[in-house]
Each structure stands twice: as structure tokens, then as C-alpha cells.
Amino acid sequence: MSERTDIKRAHILAGAREVFLKKGFRSVTMKDIADAAGISRGGLYLYYRSTEEIFLDVLKQEESEEDTGFEERLSSTRNAKEMLALVLAEQKKELLAEGDLTEASYELAFSGSESGRAALTERFEKAVEVMKYLLRRGIRSGEFRRTDPEETARQIMLIIEGLRIGTRTMQVTEEMIDEQLRRIMQQLLSED
Amino acid sequence: MSERTDIKRAHILAGAREVFLKKGFRSVTMKDIADAAGISRGGLYLYYRSTEEIFLDVLKQEESEEDTGFEERLSSTRNAKEMLALVLAEQKKELLAEGDLTEASYELAFSGSESGRAALTERFEKAVEVMKYLLRRGIRSGEFRRTDPEETARQIMLIIEGLRIGTRTMQVTEEMIDEQLRRIMQQLLSED
Amino acid sequence: MSERTDIKRAHILAGAREVFLKKGFRSVTMKDIADAAGISRGGLYLYYRSTEEIFLDVLKQEESEEDTGFEERLSSTRNAKEMLALVLAEQKKELLAEGDLTEASYELAFSGSESGRAALTERFEKAVEVMKYLLRRGIRSGEFRRTDPEETARQIMLIIEGLRIGTRTMQVTEEMIDEQLRRIMQQLLSED
Amino acid sequence: MSERTDIKRAHILAGAREVFLKKGFRSVTMKDIADAAGISRGGLYLYYRSTEEIFLDVLKQEESEEDTGFEERLSSTRNAKEMLALVLAEQKKELLAEGDLTEASYELAFSGSESGRAALTERFEKAVEVMKYLLRRGIRSGEFRRTDPEETARQIMLIIEGLRIGTRTMQVTEEMIDEQLRRIMQQLLSED
DNA sequence: TATGAATGAGTCTTCATTCAT
DNA sequence: AATGAATGAAGACTCATTCAT
Numbered sequence: 186m187s188e189r190t191d192i193k194r195a196h197i198l199a200g201a202r203e204v205f206l207k208k209g210f211r212s213v214t215m216k217d218i219a220d221a222a223g224i225s226r227g228g229l230y231l232y233y234r235s236t237e238e239i240f241l242d243v244l245k246q247e248e249s250e251e252d253t254g255f256e257e258r259l260s261s262t263r264n265a266k267e268m269l270a271l272v273l274a275e276q277k278k279e280l281l282a283e284g285d286l287t288e289a290s291y292e293l294a295f296s297g298s299e300s301g302r303a304a305l306t307e308r309f310e311k312a313v314e315v316m317k318y319l320l321r322r323g324i325r326s327g328e329f330r331r332t333d334p335e336e337t338a339r340q341i342m343l344i345i346e347g348l349r350i351g352t353r354t355m356q357v358t359e360e361m362i363d364e365q366l367r368r369i370m371q372q373l374l375s376e377d
Numbered sequence: 378m379s380e381r382t383d384i385k386r387a388h389i390l391a392g393a394r395e396v397f398l399k400k401g402f403r404s405v406t407m408k409d410i411a412d413a414a415g416i417s418r419g420g421l422y423l424y425y426r427s428t429e430e431i432f433l434d435v436l437k438q439e440e441s442e443e444d445t446g447f448e449e450r451l452s453s454t455r456n457a458k459e460m461l462a463l464v465l466a467e468q469k470k471e472l473l474a475e476g477d478l479t480e481a482s483y484e485l486a487f488s489g490s491e492s493g494r495a496a497l498t499e500r501f502e503k504a505v506e507v508m509k510y511l512l513r514r515g516i517r518s519g520e521f522r523r524t525d526p527e528e529t530a531r532q533i534m535l536i537i538e539g540l541r542i543g544t545r546t547m548q549v550t551e552e553m554i555d556e557q558l559r560r561i562m563q564q565l566l567s568e569d
Numbered sequence: 570m571s572e573r574t575d576i577k578r579a580h581i582l583a584g585a586r587e588v589f590l591k592k593g594f595r596s597v598t599m600k601d602i603a604d605a606a607g608i609s610r611g612g613l614y615l616y617y618r619s620t621e622e623i624f625l626d627v628l629k630q631e632e633s634e635e636d637t638g639f640e641e642r643l644s645s646t647r648n649a650k651e652m653l654a655l656v657l658a659e660q661k662k663e664l665l666a667e668g669d670l671t672e673a674s675y676e677l678a679f680s681g682s683e684s685g686r687a688a689l690t691e692r693f694e695k696a697v698e699v700m701k702y703l704l705r706r707g708i709r710s711g712e713f714r715r716t717d718p719e720e721t722a723r724q725i726m727l728i729i730e731g732l733r734i735g736t737r738t739m740q741v742t743e744e745m746i747d748e749q750l751r752r753i754m755q756q757l758l759s760e761d
Numbered sequence: 762m763s764e765r766t767d768i769k770r771a772h773i774l775a776g777a778r779e780v781f782l783k784k785g786f787r788s789v790t791m792k793d794i795a796d797a798a799g800i801s802r803g804g805l806y807l808y809y810r811s812t813e814e815i816f817l818d819v820l821k822q823e824e825s826e827e828d829t830g831f832e833e834r835l836s837s838t839r840n841a842k843e844m845l846a847l848v849l850a851e852q853k854k855e856l857l858a859e860g861d862l863t864e865a866s867y868e869l870a871f872s873g874s875e876s877g878r879a880a881l882t883e884r885f886e887k888a889v890e891v892m893k894y895l896l897r898r899g900i901r902s903g904e905f906r907r908t909d910p911e912e913t914a915r916q917i918m919l920i921i922e923g924l925r926i927g928t929r930t931m932q933v934t935e936e937m938i939d940e941q942l943r944r945i946m947q948q949l950l951s952e953d
Numbered sequence: 954t955a956t957g958a959a960t961g962a963g964t965c966t967t968c969a970t971t972c973a974t
Numbered sequence: 975a976a977t978g979a980a981t982g983a984a985g986a987c988t989c990a991t992t993c994a995t
Contacts, residue, residue: 189958209487211403214985225960230987288487294546295401295480306547336560340536343543343557347535350542354486355498365535368528381975406968417977422970573979593871595787598964609981614966672871678930679785679864690931720944724920727927727941731919734926738870739882749919752912765954790989801956806991956995964988974977 194232197222198246201239206284210240210292237298240289244304247286265323269373272319273366276345280352280362288353309346313338320373329373341369386424389414390438393431398476402432402484429490432481436496439478457515461565464511465558468537472544472554480545501538505530512565521565533561578616581606582630585623590668594624594676621682624673628688631670649707653757656703657750660729664736664746672737693730697722704757713757725753770808773798774822777815782860786816786868813874816865820880823862841899845949848895849942852921856928856938864929885922889914896949905949917945 200221204213213236219229233239255275262268279285293301316338323329344365351357392414396405405428411421425431447467454460471477485493508530515521536557543549584605588597597620603613617623639659646652663669677685700722707713728749735741776797780789789812795805809815831851838844855861869877892914899905920941927933 193958209403211401211484212488215987216985226986227961227988228959231958235986291483291542291546292403292487295484296404302547309543309547336556339553340557340560343536343539344532346539346542347537350483350538351501351535354483355494355501361531364528365532368532385975407970408968418969419971419978420976423975427969577979593787595785595868596872599966600964610965611967611982612980615979618966675867675926675930676787676871679868680788686931693927693931720940723937724941724944727923728916728919729923730926731922734867734922735885735919738867738878739885740878745915748912749916752916769954791991792989802990803957803992804955807954811990956993958994959992961991962989965986966984968984969982971981972977972979974979 190232194242195246197224197229197232197239198243202243202247202286205240205243205286205289208289210236210289211296213240213289237293237296237300240293241300241304244286244290248308265319265326265328266370266374269319269323269370272315273369277362277366280345280348281359287349291350291353309342312345313342316341323373330375332373337373344369382424386434387438389416389421389424389431390435394435394439394478397432397435397478397481400481402428402481403488405432405481429485429488429492432485433492433496436478436482440500457511457518457520458562458566461511461515461562464507465561469554469558472537472540473551479541483542483545501534504537505534508533515565522567524565529565536561574616578626579630581608581613581616581623582627586627586631586670589624589627589670589673592673594620594673595680597624597673621677621680621684624677625684625688628670628674632692649703649710649712650754650758653703653707653754656699657753661746661750664729664732665743671733675734675737693726696729697726700725707757714759716757721757728753766808770818771822773800773805773808773815774819778819778823778862781816781819781862781865784865786812786865787872789816789865813869813872813876816869817874817876817880820862820866824884841895841902841904842946842950845895845899845946848891849945853938853942856921856924857935863925867926867929885918888921889918892917899949906951908949913949920945 197218200223201213201218204217204221208217215229215236216226218236218239219226222229233242252275255271259268259271262271290301290305294305317334320329320332320334320338324331324334348357348362348365352362389410393405393410396409396413400409407421407428408418410428410431411418414421425434447463451460451463454463482493482497486497509526512521512524512526512530516523516526540549540554540557544554581602584607585597585602588601588605592601599613599620600610602620602623603610606613617626636659639655643652643655646655674685674689678689701718704713704716704718704722708715708718732741732746732749736746773794776799777789777794780793780797784793791805791812792802794812794815795802798805809818831847835844835847838847866877866881870881893910896905896908896910896914900907900910924933924938924941928938
């Protein structure tokens, strides 16, 4: 019963994900999702009551399926500098990824959804936490220069957030991303 | 005729601006704008074919009406450090402003509009140019430490862009903005 | 403009009336009325926002078109007894009329509409007033026996109301109506 | 099996009754009843094919559960006048009762259901019979003035029917009910 | 018996767009 | 130029009814 429901939901979410990727959030209709999932309109309502509900579930699922390989690689690395390089590379991958839900997430937040804002905030703060951890470690080991880890972590993530929105709404190029990520690394390392 | 048309268009844009401020871009309808402008639906179509066309015109008008007082104050300042402080204060004001077209602009870009992307890019690059100019000046005068003006200017504007999207989609507070802007200043001044 | 609107509304009401006669109130849809009026769904919404609004307008129109011939005949009658006979005959006609909005009116009131209740109440009280007037006149002239005009008028109209609902929901026959109306007359005349 | 079925049906009817009380007849859905009875939609169809079928069964059950206490009190009364007072008091209670199926019954009849009409007719005629019996008895004993029992009984019940629909669809007050019931009594007693 | 998933039809409502005036 | 009436196409949502299990 519950299992059947879960399977069905997963199926709906898979279809919905494609729709959100292609159309963002605001212009997606329940019909779009029903069609993508290959079920009837009425059927969809048995599982979800709105596109927002569906989208938040897509995000949740996304999160739980996050690249575990990445975390393994991260934890197997001894060196703070290398860890940072890994994290930044991962961020670059995300920034350039075609299929991601950034636009839809922003649109959801724009639409006034508190849950949407909360999801984005949580995502951001989690990233800040990871970055803070790396910075503390690197500072302790003498790999990074002494700075306020909290503020610096936040600054770095803001730059990346700026790049994220930039790649979606402006002509931000891969070169620009590389340049900025390199610069972040430099600033942490520079002894001057 | 042309003058008449211009007056009418200005009238439409004034109404439309309010609508875009309140509702973003995607959920705005031609009816919304016709109502806000106090004209008939049919009448609106005599001047504009779509909400995108109207929104782009709103942006264009916005640009041409930009805060000239600010530019005056800027040009009357001798000191690069003070100029930067002015610019950052202006940015802060923008970041916190309730009524701005950021969300609508982003939504327009998300909707795939090339013109929308172009408008945002131009705006960003113009800001980078101003920042670059300031940095060069401050470096030359010895007020700022030596850094690559291009890259640094871009980094600063990316942080601000990150803050901009953050205030719209996350729980980014005024304190966080202050902290980051102060940090930008510090990093330019620090001699270490 | 206003005239055009009035003509259109009258046209809609004419179609709507048929629908309400046939289907009562609750099961009538905006589509039913649009179809009956020969206009599009969207078009109907330009004039009315709900079936309730339409129905109340049908009632209002009904009222303003009331049988003026009847009132003339009434006012040309000198004799209270004859006037009463006229009124009762009119009521009988109404009771047996195929095409009346009684059922729809009741359904509207059942649906919780305050305006519906108000319309029915007003209609009833108006009839009571007329009846009271007749009774007073007949009592004064010695044609009717002395009774409390208010209470008696109300009693008579309640009997008629009972007959009205009875003809719609039970097997109340014309004979039964005749018998009761005759009895009302008798009770007013009887000297015992 | 048959017993099981009966229990189940009773359970469904109990839930359905609440729904009809609250929503009348026309706007009640099979889903409403299934939910109220705590069974599945499919399950409900095993016992009933439509809301009409269910409602008629609710009425039938209602009838068989009628206030037997009242009948006892009635039969233990020697005096026709007192009996009538009892009956009228009972009617008043019914008129003012919040939870009764009057509205739903009328709606059923309006919807064209022959069974609905038949049920209402039977109920009315039964009441007329009781009233007739009382009148005959009172006339015989000299308590009531001489009138045609059939016509008078019917008239009384029509007044009550008028009050019934009046309390549901107009602003008929308790005072008005009292006044009318008192008047009925008076008219039977008066010797003039 | 009983469930509840599923479908498809039907209703409400809002708009973009056109067109007669 | 301008109006606003009109249409038809969506989109949201709810149910009656069926069916596999």
C-alpha cells in the first residue's frame, strides 16, 4: 500500500523533474506533470495537490540522492587545500550543469512560497557550513591564511551564488567561472 | 502622432511597472497591465504585442531615468575610498529596496528571453566597469592594495549579485549585507 | 452602452429562466445558462459572476413584469368579497402554473443564500399585506366576520404556501386546492 | 450474509443521515457518504447505486424509528383538546428542529424523484389522518366545534406545512409559529 | 466482500486575441 | 485611435463509476 504509493510518487517525481527542468516553476501546470508522468489529471491529484507540493518533493528527493561519491572522495582526502579544490570543482560542475533546478527553485521563491525560501536557505547554509569546516581545518593546519571562517565562507558562497544566477540570467562564461574559483583559492592561500 | 504615442506609451509603462513590481514577470497578464494603465485591452494591443515587449520597455525607461544625483555626488568626490563607500551604499540601498524589478528581470531571463538576458548582462557589465574604474583609481593613488582590477571588480559585483538573489530567495538579512560590504572594503584596504 | 448591456442581460435572463424552470437552482451550471442564451462561457462572465446572481436577477425581472392586468381588475372592484375571490383565483392560477420558479427559489434558499431568503420573505410579506388590506376592508364593510386581520391574513397565506409546496412535492390535486380556497372564503364569511 | 448486509447498511445510513442534514440532497455526493460512513467508494457501490437510493432508505429508517414515546403519551390522554395540544407541541418541536431532513426531502422531490414525492405525500397524509382522528373525537365529545374533519385536518396540516417551508426559506419566527398554532386551537374551540 | 487506484468527463474561471463599431 | 464585447482555449479541481486485486 505504502510501497505502491511510494513507487507511484517516485514515478510522478521523475516525470515532474523533467518538466521543471524545461519550464521552470511558474509556467508548469498540473496537466504538464500528469502528461509527463503518463497518468490522468485526476490521478495526479490522488498524490499531490499542487505543483508547489510536487516541486518541493522533487527537491527533497534530489537532496537525498546527492552525489555520495563526492562525499566519499572528500572524506578520503587529508589535505584541506585538496578538499577545497574538490569542493570548488563540484560547484563548478553544478554551475555548468544543464539539468538543474536552480531556475525553478528561484521562481518558486519569487512566487512567495515560504517553503521554497526555506529550502533554498537551507541549501545555502549547508554549503556555508561545509565551507566553514574546510576553512577552519585549513587555517588550523596552516594551509590557509587566517581569516574569519564564518564571513569568508559566506563570501565564497555568495560569489558562487552570484555565478549561479549569472550563468542562468547573463552571459557568464566558463572562463569567468574558472577565473573566479581560482581567485578564491588564491586569496585563501596568499601569504601577503 | 508620434508624440501622442510616446505619451501614451509612457502612461502604459507607468502602470505596467507597478504590476511587474508586485507580480514579477511570468504571472503578469495583458489584462493586468491594461487595467493598471486604465485603458482597454484592445487599446493596449495597439501599442504592445506582449508582456515581454512591455517589460523590456519598462527596463529601458528605468535605465534612462537612473539616479543622476548619485552620479553627481560620485563625480564630486576626489577620494577613491570615499567613492567606493558611496557606490557600496548605493548598492545596499538597491538590495534592500522593496520596489525593484529584480525578480521580474530574473523571471524574464528564466523564460528564455534573449533580450532579457542581454539587458541583465549589460546592467551587470556596466556595474563592473564602474567598479573597475574605481579600483584602478584607488590602486593608482595607493589607497587600495594592488590587485587585478578586472577580476576584483567582477568578484565584488558577483558578491553583490549573490546578495541580490539572496535577499529575494533566502533569509538574507541586512546584517549579512553590512558584514559583506564591510569585508569588501577591508580587503581592498588591507596591507597585509 | 448601458442599453446594449441591458438588452444582452435581458437575453441571458430569458434563456436562464427556461433553465431554472426545468432544472431548479442547484443543478444549474453557468454552462447551462451560456448554452441556453446562445453565448460563450466567457461571454456570460462578462455579465454575471454566478448562477445565484443570475437567478436573483430573473426573480427581480419577474417581479417587475407582474400581471398588471390583475392589479387593474382588482382596483376596479368595489366589493371586498369579489376582490378576495379575484385574489384567490390568481393564487390558484399561480399554484397550478407549470412554469414557475418556486422550486428554484426554494432551492436557492436551501443553499443558504441570504438574498434568496430575503426575496422569498419579501414576496410572502407583500402577499400578506395585500390580504390584510382586503380583510380590513371587508371587515369594515361588514362583508367579513371580525377577526384579527394580521393573523388571519398570515394564516391564509400560510395555507396557500402549504398548497404551493404541496403541489411541488406531493400529490396535491386541483380539487384539494379548490376545496381549501373555498373554505378560506367560507371562514371569512360565516356568521356563526 | 443478510444480517451482515443489514448492519453495514445501517452504518452507511447513519453516516449518510448526517450528510443529508448538513448539505440537503442535491449537493451530496457518493464520495461524501463514503467518507462519512468511513468506507471506500467502491465499497459503497456494493450496497447502493445512488444518493437517491440511500436517501430514500434514510427516510424509511427514520420513519420506523419515530418517536414512540410520543405515541404512548398520546394514547394515554383521554381528552381530545389535550391530545391536540400535544400534537401541536410536537409539530412545533419539529418545525424548529435544526437537524431534520425537510430540506433534503424537498430537494429530492424537486429533483423529480417519484419515490421522493410518494414519501412526502405519505408522511403528509398520515399526519392528516391523525389530525382527522383527533378532530372527530373532539367533535363527538363536544370539545370542538362542528366542522368537516377531513377538510379541517387538511387545512391545519397545510398551515403547518406552510410554516415548515417558511422556517426553512423565510424569516419565519418562533413567535409566528406560536401565534398560528394558538389560532388553530382557538378556531376549533370557539363557539361563535 | 472490500479496497482504493484510476480514468475521464464536467464545472468554474480567467485570459489572449480579435473585431465590429 | 480606442473601446469593450466576444470567443475559445486553457488550467484547476472534483466526482461518478469501474476494475484489478
